[in-house]
Amino acid sequence: MKVLYGLYSDPETAQVAVNALNEAASELKFDPRQIVIVSGEPHEGYEFADSHLTSLPYRWAVLGGAIGALSGFLLTTLSQRAYPIVTGGMPITPPWTNGIIIYELTMLGAILMTLIVLLCGARLPNFKGVITDPEIWMGKILVGVIDPPKDSPSELEKCLLEAGATEVKQLNSTSR
Amino acid sequence: MQRTAEQIEKDLLRPIFRSSPRYWIAVGISSSLVLAGVYAFGYQLYNGIGVWGINSPVFWALDITNFVFWIGISHAGTLISAILRLCNATWRRPVTRCAEAITVFSIIIGGLVPLCHIGRPWLAYWMIPYPNQRCIWPNFRSPLAWDFFAISTYLTGSTTFLYLPTIPDFAAIRDASKGLRKRIYSMLALGWQGTPRQWQRLEIAMHIMAIAIVPVAVSVHTIVSWDFSMTLVPMWHSSIFGPYFVIGAIFSGIAALILAMALLRRFLHLEEYLKPVHFNNLGKLLLTMSLLWFYFTFAERLTTWYGNTPAEMTVFWETINQHFAPMFWIMVLCNFVIPLPLLAIKKLRTIIGTAIASGAIVVGMWIERFLIIVPSLDHKFLSYSQGSYRPTWVEDTLMAASFGMMALLYLLFAKFVPMISIWEMKVGLQPHGGGIVTTEVPGAKRHGLVLEGPLPTDVEE
Numbered sequence: 356m357k358v359l360y361g362l363y364s365d366p367e368t369a370q371v372a373v374n375a376l377n378e379a380a381s382e383l384k385f386d387p388r389q390i391v392i393v394s395g396e397p398h399e400g401y402e403f404a405d406s407h408l409t410s411l412p413y414r415w416a417v418l419g420g421a422i423g424a425l426s427g428f429l430l431t432t433l434s435q436r437a438y439p440i441v442t443g444g445m446p447i448t449p450p451w452t453n454g455i456i457i458y459e460l461t462m463l464g465a466i467l468m469t470l471i472v473l474l475c476g477a478r479l480p481n482f483k484g485v486i487t488d489p490e491i492w493m494g495k496i497l498v499g500v501i502d503p504p505k506d507s508p509s510e511l512e513k514c515l516l517e518a519g520a521t522e523v524k525q526l527n528s529t530s531r
Numbered sequence: 532m533q534r535t536a537e538q539i540e541k542d543l544l545r546p547i548f549r550s551s552p553r554y555w556i557a558v559g560i561s562s563s564l565v566l567a568g569v570y571a572f573g574y575q576l577y578n579g580i581g582v583w584g585i586n587s588p589v590f591w592a593l594d595i596t597n598f599v600f601w602i603g604i605s606h607a608g609t610l611i612s613a614i615l616r617l618c619n620a621t622w623r624r625p626v627t628r629c630a631e632a633i634t635v636f637s638i639i640i641g642g643l644v645p646l647c648h649i650g651r652p653w654l655a656y657w658m659i660p661y662p663n664q665r666c667i668w669p670n671f672r673s674p675l676a677w678d679f680f681a682i683s684t685y686l687t688g689s690t691t692f693l694y695l696p697t698i699p700d701f702a703a704i705r706d707a708s709k710g711l712r713k714r715i716y717s718m719l720a721l722g723w724q725g726t727p728r729q730w731q732r733l734e735i736a737m738h739i740m741a742i743a744i745v746p747v748a749v750s751v752h753t754i755v756s757w758d759f760s761m762t763l764v765p766m767w768h769s770s771i772f773g774p775y776f777v778i779g780a781i782f783s784g785i786a787a788l789i790l791a792m793a794l795l796r797r798f799l800h801l802e803e804y805l806k807p808v809h810f811n812n813l814g815k816l817l818l819t820m821s822l823l824w825f826y827f828t829f830a831e832r833l834t835t836w837y838g839n840t841p842a843e844m845t846v847f848w849e850t851i852n853q854h855f856a857p858m859f860w861i862m863v864l865c866n867f868v869i870p871l872p873l874l875a876i877k878k879l880r881t882i883i884g885t886a887i888a889s890g891a892i893v894v895g896m897w898i899e900r901f902l903i904i905v906p907s908l909d910h911k912f913l914s915y916s917q918g919s920y921r922p923t924w925v926e927d928t929l930m931a932a933s934f935g936m937m938a939l940l941y942l943l944f945a946k947f948v949p950m951i952s953i954w955e956m957k958v959g960l961q962p963h964g965g966g967i968v969t970t971e972v973p974g975a976k977r978h979g980l981v982l983e984g985p986l987p988t989d990v991e992e
Contacts, residue, residue, distance in 0.1 A: 409731070
């Protein structure tokens with residue numbers, strides 16, 4: 356995988372570059388989905404950063420909690436019914452104490468589901484083809500095109516530079 | 532002076548790439564304590580649990596004191612961090628990771644105590660709720676079974692809560708290192724790149740985790756308190772124990788956090804990040820907790836005194852003016868008398884002032900856990916069910932080792948992970964502290980909201 360990218364010193368110029376690449380996509384014959392943006396910190400309030408806003412993880416977390424609650428209910432109730440132990444005159448399936456187990460497993464379900472949804476949503480782990488540049492940790496933003504069109508590399512480079520790139524680089528990303 | 536992204540990167544990664552001789556001396560001392568604990572534990576395994584000072588009727592003593600103490604300390608991090616995240620308190624940024632690390636390590640240490648306590652740790656798996664060879668399921672009515680679920684959930688949640696925001700920092704270290712170190716951090720970073728999609732997902736996940744972890748943290752210490760209050764032992768069977776333990780846990784947790792921050796600031800040279808404002812804010816929180824602790828202690832004691840039942844009054848007077856009175860009054864001194872002026876008077880609420888108050892509180896809260904457990908078991912309801920307790924060198928050594936282990940884990944963590952979240956500090960550099968901005972660039976103004984005025988309190992003194 357090859358990436359041709361520019362480094363931008365602030366999110367505004369990065370947004371300019373993203374806009375320019377989107378406009379030039381059809382002319383330079385690449386799909387806008389090939390545009391890649393990488394930064395060392397989140398940037399709230401910019402279209403390039405907010406295009407992935409979603410409330411789905413919250414719903415998944417609720418589902419995880421529900422699965423956890425059901426597991427807790429089944430674990431306590433079924434096992435208590437399978438091997439009934441009467442303790443201190445308590446009922447076989449005491450709702451008060453079982454509620455504690457169900458509560459903890461509800462929260463555990465939500466936590467684990469959140470973790471799974473994050474890993475899936477952020478496409479992690481991903482040990483192949485990591486696109487990165489040490490400069491992004493110094494505050495720069497990487498905006499580029501994955502597998503750029505072979506017949507117009509200079510136009511693409513020009514487009515990145517005109518948008519305000521401090522530097523244009525090419526990355527052959529094969530390893531981590 | 533506002534620091535740049537480059538400076539932040541350099542400052543916070545420095546301890547990972549370079550360590551002073553003082554660091555290795557501290558590692559040596561804490562490792563020695565841990566080794567002493569390993570020896571004491573081996574001695575106990577070989578000779579049996581009889582080498583401890585516990586005996587009928589005092590079956591819980593120093594070990595369970597340490598268990599409750601460490602689980603209490605664990606409330607430092609995740610709970611405080613989660614609440615500050617949910618409140619969007621921007622000054623939290625340099626504090627959260629120091630706090631979350633305390634949580635994870637103290638739960639691990641707290642979780643190891645029952646392993647020592649059961650005497651036959653090779654049978655520890657019996658504590659796990661699964662049908663054993665006789666097909667008897669665990670008794671879900673037992674607070675000890677609740678402990679298993681609560682502590683496991685809290686440990687899972689806290690570890691996740693610590694690990695998730697560390698992933699981008701692992702990626703930063705990956706990109707700044709070579710060779711084996713690069714390979715290790717590549718694995719830890721899971722291939723993190725920093726695409727907008729990844730940042731969005733991470734921030735949402737952290738928000739959900741913060742919501743989920745607060746009730747879990749509260750439940751954990753409530754359940755630990757129920758280990759006692761579900762039992763008919765003088766001064767234990769009380770409904771106040773749940774909130775009393777939670778308040779005590781947050782109290783000791785914040786104190787431990789302030790102590791850790793003061794040490795990190797001094798030894799890792801983080802003066803530009805852990806500023807007086809952080810100690811001042813946490814000091815105010817600590818003051819509130821000190822007052823609440825006093826209120827709960829007074830309420831508990833008043834109710835016992837007013838009830839005037841013989842068994843409870845025996846324990847009451849034992850702690851107030853008899854055998855355990857020196858410990859009781861030291862506890863009051865450490866938890867209330869010393870911290871109150873240091874934290875209430877603005878001039879005294881300095882880094883040193885809050886650190887002294889925190890040191891006193893950590894000692895005071897350990898004594899409080901001891902006074903909850905031992906005097907009550909010493910004087911149960913029946914006259915033949917009374918005894919005395921004196922710890923042996925094995926218990927003392929194991930206790931010292933638990934503190935050594937905490938120090939060692941924390942030191943090692945500081946060697947491998949930036950103690951302050953780098954990317955979160957960089958967010959603090961953005962216009963309006965990472966808030967929403969408007970500009971002339973299409974796509975950068977869709978929120979249409981302008982935040983005016985100075986930066987949020989962030990890192991200003």
